[in-house]
Amino acid sequence: MAIRVNPKLIEDIEQYGAEEVSNCYHCGNCSAVCPHSADPFIFPRRSMRTLQMGLESKLRSSLEPWLCYYCGQCSEQCPREAEPGETMMSLRRWLTSRYDFTAISHLFYRSWKAEVVAIVAMALLTGLGFALYGFSSGDINTYDGPTAFLQSPAVHVFDWTMAGVLTLLLLVNSARMWWFTVGSRTDIRVPLLSYVKRAVSLPSHFFTQKRYAQCGEKGPWLVHLVLMLSYVMMFTLIMFFLHEVQAGPGINWNVHAFGYIASVGLIGATVVMLRGRLKKSRPGNKHSHETDWIFLVLLLYVAVTGVTQHVLHRTGFDLAANIAYLAHMMGVVPMLVLEVPFGKWSHLAYRPLAMFFSELVADALRENARVTTQVGIGSPQPARV
Amino acid sequence: MKIGVFLCHSGPDSINYESVANYARNLPEVDLVRDIGPRPKPDPNLLAEEIRVRQLDRIVLGASSPGRLKPAFTRAMALAGRDPTEVRLASFREHGGGGANLTERAKAIVACASRGVPFSLAAVTELMPVNHATLIVGAGVGGIQAALEIADAGEKVYLVERTGTIGGHMAMFDKTFPTLDCAACILTPKMVAVGQHESIELLTYSEVQQITGEPGAYKATILKKARRVDPKACVSCGVCAEVCPTRVPSEFDCGIAERRAVYMPFPQAVPNVFLVDEASCTYVQSGGKKCGACAKKCPKGCINLDEADGTIEVEVGNVILATGYDVLDARRIEGYGCGKLPNVLTSLEFERLTNASGPTGGRIVMKTKQYNKRRKVDEWVLSADGEPPRSVAIIHCVGSRDSRYNAYCSRVCCMYSLKFAHLVKEKIEGAECYEFYIDMRAFGKGYEEFAERIKSEGAFVVRGRTATVTERDGQMYVKGEDMLRDSVVEFPVDMVILAIGLVPATGTRELAAMLRVPVEHDGWFQELNYNGDPTETERGGVFVAGACHAPKDIPDTVAQASAVAAGVLKSISRGKTVSSRADVNLSSVEARAKTLQVQ
Numbered sequence: 001m002a003i004r005v006n007p008k009l010i011e012d013i014e015q016y017g018a019e020e021v022s023n024c025y026h027c028g029n030c031s032a033v034c035p036h037s038a039d040p041f042i043f044p045r046r047s048m049r050t051l052q053m054g055l056e057s058k059l060r061s062s063l064e065p066w067l068c069y070y071c072g073q074c075s076e077q078c079p080r081e082a083e084p085g086e087t088m089m090s091l092r093r094w095l096t097s098r099y100d101f102t103a104i105s106h107l108f109y110r111s112w113k114a115e116v117v118a119i120v121a122m123a124l125l126t127g128l129g130f131a132l133y134g135f136s137s138g139d140i141n142t143y144d145g146p147t148a149f150l151q152s153p154a155v156h157v158f159d160w161t162m163a164g165v166l167t168l169l170l171l172v173n174s175a176r177m178w179w180f181t182v183g184s185r186t187d188i189r190v191p192l193l194s195y196v197k198r199a200v201s202l203p204s205h206f207f208t209q210k211r212y213a214q215c216g217e218k219g220p221w222l223v224h225l226v227l228m229l230s231y232v233m234m235f236t237l238i239m240f241f242l243h244e245v246q247a248g249p250g251i252n253w254n255v256h257a258f259g260y261i262a263s264v265g266l267i268g269a270t271v272v273m274l275r276g277r278l279k280k281s282r283p284g285n286k287h288s289h290e291t292d293w294i295f296l297v298l299l300l301y302v303a304v305t306g307v308t309q310h311v312l313h314r315t316g317f318d319l320a321a322n323i324a325y326l327a328h329m330m331g332v333v334p335m336l337v338l339e340v341p342f343g344k345w346s347h348l349a350y351r352p353l354a355m356f357f358s359e360l361v362a363d364a365l366r367e368n369a370r371v372t373t374q375v376g377i378g379s380p381q382p383a384r385v
Numbered sequence: 386m387k388i389g390v391f392l393c394h395s396g397p398d399s400i401n402y403e404s405v406a407n408y409a410r411n412l413p414e415v416d417l418v419r420d421i422g423p424r425p426k427p428d429p430n431l432l433a434e435e436i437r438v439r440q441l442d443r444i445v446l447g448a449s450s451p452g453r454l455k456p457a458f459t460r461a462m463a464l465a466g467r468d469p470t471e472v473r474l475a476s477f478r479e480h481g482g483g484g485a486n487l488t489e490r491a492k493a494i495v496a497c498a499s500r501g502v503p504f505s506l507a508a509v510t511e512l513m514p515v516n517h518a519t520l521i522v523g524a525g526v527g528g529i530q531a532a533l534e535i536a537d538a539g540e541k542v543y544l545v546e547r548t549g550t551i552g553g554h555m556a557m558f559d560k561t562f563p564t565l566d567c568a569a570c571i572l573t574p575k576m577v578a579v580g581q582h583e584s585i586e587l588l589t590y591s592e593v594q595q596i597t598g599e600p601g602a603y604k605a606t607i608l609k610k611a612r613r614v615d616p617k618a619c620v621s622c623g624v625c626a627e628v629c630p631t632r633v634p635s636e637f638d639c640g641i642a643e644r645r646a647v648y649m650p651f652p653q654a655v656p657n658v659f660l661v662d663e664a665s666c667t668y669v670q671s672g673g674k675k676c677g678a679c680a681k682k683c684p685k686g687c688i689n690l691d692e693a694d695g696t697i698e699v700e701v702g703n704v705i706l707a708t709g710y711d712v713l714d715a716r717r718i719e720g721y722g723c724g725k726l727p728n729v730l731t732s733l734e735f736e737r738l739t740n741a742s743g744p745t746g747g748r749i750v751m752k753t754k755q756y757n758k759r760r761k762v763d764e765w766v767l768s769a770d771g772e773p774p775r776s777v778a779i780i781h782c783v784g785s786r787d788s789r790y791n792a793y794c795s796r797v798c799c800m801y802s803l804k805f806a807h808l809v810k811e812k813i814e815g816a817e818c819y820e821f822y823i824d825m826r827a828f829g830k831g832y833e834e835f836a837e838r839i840k841s842e843g844a845f846v847v848r849g850r851t852a853t854v855t856e857r858d859g860q861m862y863v864k865g866e867d868m869l870r871d872s873v874v875e876f877p878v879d880m881v882i883l884a885i886g887l888v889p890a891t892g893t894r895e896l897a898a899m900l901r902v903p904v905e906h907d908g909w910f911q912e913l914n915y916n917g918d919p920t921e922t923e924r925g926g927v928f929v930a931g932a933c934h935a936p937k938d939i940p941d942t943v944a945q946a947s948a949v950a951a952g953v954l955k956s957i958s959r960g961k962t963v964s965s966r967a968d969v970n971l972s973s974v975e976a977r978a979k980t981l982q983v984q
Contacts, residue, residue, distance in 0.1 A: 028849030
């Protein structure tokens, strides 16, 4: 099959944040220092090469960007200041936009203004919708009970509907990811049994992010893990225990204890991440894309308004609590609707999937190598070139 | 006549283009001055329109290399119905090189072009009478070659060398690439010839302190550091070194062996006499209170430990800079373990290790841990009966082609690294040798063939510079990406050789300031013209030879040294030398250009 070359590929990727890709002269330093780079997924140099050669389809089928957690050692050691770490980050953004069938993420990653406009519009729409609903069926001065401004059963239905739609979008994008990286590859054949055997890697990577821990420093991994677990905890509370969470004014420790832990985790981790990006504390924080800021700021806003409405309700200020609740929803809905399928949050699906797919591909490549060695092609020894 | 001047910013940053443009506006008959920026893409049709409207008769194109832009302007002139031969180039690079006062020079070049007069005719430099003696700074192979060429022609040479012996880095080498000749067999006869030549005054253990004067008549003050051994009386019996109680790392052996405080750098040193290193001598450091054993035991009585430094003054017509290079300090580079892991050697250390006259007699061995009774510590030492390494990794481009250290290619590393692979394979039966390279720069005569030969000898030549040398359980591992096999490889190795890059020798900048010779960004001496005049400098009568000009291998150094000698001899046989080229007198160029134009 002929390979199509896109001579403007580097220019395309540069719109996603990469800067000095053309500087790379392929010394291989980066691939050698990277703690994750190992056969058959050698990076970042190979990705730099693919980029320089303009092999768009090959790049689209690559899983390497998702195996990188941007510890930045490659960029620090690069003799050409080609910023391989930042290139991998940009490739993750680019891949996200390739997996997304709607082209919305393509727009958001290249124009932060478009993203901000979309977020504001979505926030206003959400605010308007909930306010109309609240005034028609409840009283703005009551927070819970049958006359509540925003009644939890209704919000519950809304949450589940939204979750359903977003999951569907993410599933479609994930399926496209599978097709690009595994399904459409003609050089390997992944047997069905492999999927079953390796399936455990999905939850194990999702909940432990153990590969991240293999990077040089443990700090960033820990902060990220706290953020993710807090988020999962909060998500569970809201999706399954919304009524208990909202019911007041007393404190139901069975649910609220978890809520407090999750809130502290979310706010703490977000603040640490924001501070790191502001101070450019490590190589991975040096180049912040606009979408990175939008993501963190939204997250902090949602967490803070969530806590505020909870506190106001418990202290008896129902009117203020309702307004804060409305403000909270105006943050949550755009954040989830725009970020989960089209933005940075999609990596919650792509990262573990990439680990899973990479194991499948590695197995298949090993099988290929075993077969070729048996028939006497290829040599296990280093090539005497 | 109406003239249009177009200035393109492609030249060196030190040219003030605005000032040049303002100057050009005031030139006679100049009707239009246009700044066309750094990377213009002139459109002949638009230009032709402008030429037609302005009625221009002549175009002056000012740029670093305006030749690239000429076709568009010639075409425009033709389209406008003017004389297309009236596109005059003002080439700043061709007529200026680098150096000081480039703006003034650029103005003069534009002035000549606007009058249609060749700059080289208008800007004649003054000729000065020349002193026949020549000063050569640095006595490595380049300095030696130049000294012999000039002295063999019968002219006087002062050869100044900072260390105790001439020979430079080449004297440290075992073999030369690509011929695998014995380096000493080529160099020592030349060294001896220098030592015995009646026209060469050898000033070893001396440094140039000051140079004053003008081209053709320089006056140099040379510091003669106290040798403390009478070179005329010393017969190099070595009794002094036997009794000397002090042991310090030997500079000549790059620290892998020790020497005494009174020593001879190596047995074939020229002059073949001992010297006392004041920094390590107990007698000198204690102010004459302690030791003094060597002076007492010297059978010839030729050691005077109280000798003081002296200076001499010499008058010379030409100065040749042949100060060579230093190697990059590999300990600066993290990740390769230099200075931490005992068997990580730099290339120069390995040269001494593999040298037949080196500390192990040429046996390639690993360092072994030994108890030092005097210092009461375990230390890693090299001894001739050590274990040979079973596998050796050679890492190319250490500190070269790297924006964090030296951005330039050090030019010699690929080839000497291949030579090392050959020596390892030759001297240790069954040893594996891994070369990690980025690009194999085998550019010279016979070099590519040499590279092929080494590969056929069974060394693993891996494309991909390694990033890390690590030690686990007493075994070193080298990890790298093997690009041609498309995999990450990690080899256990017993010895690692770092092919460290070349940097200008210490003191290069001071010497340059003293002589008012420009140095480049990286610290190398700047030649007058990269292509046309690679041996001369901005300053008349000051020449560069060898690696002080840019990293260079032995054949190129020797060739450049001979070329320099030709330049020096030319000025001597004419009896005149050119004065400084750095200062162009704008008004005199203008005046001369005017006269030439009239003619």
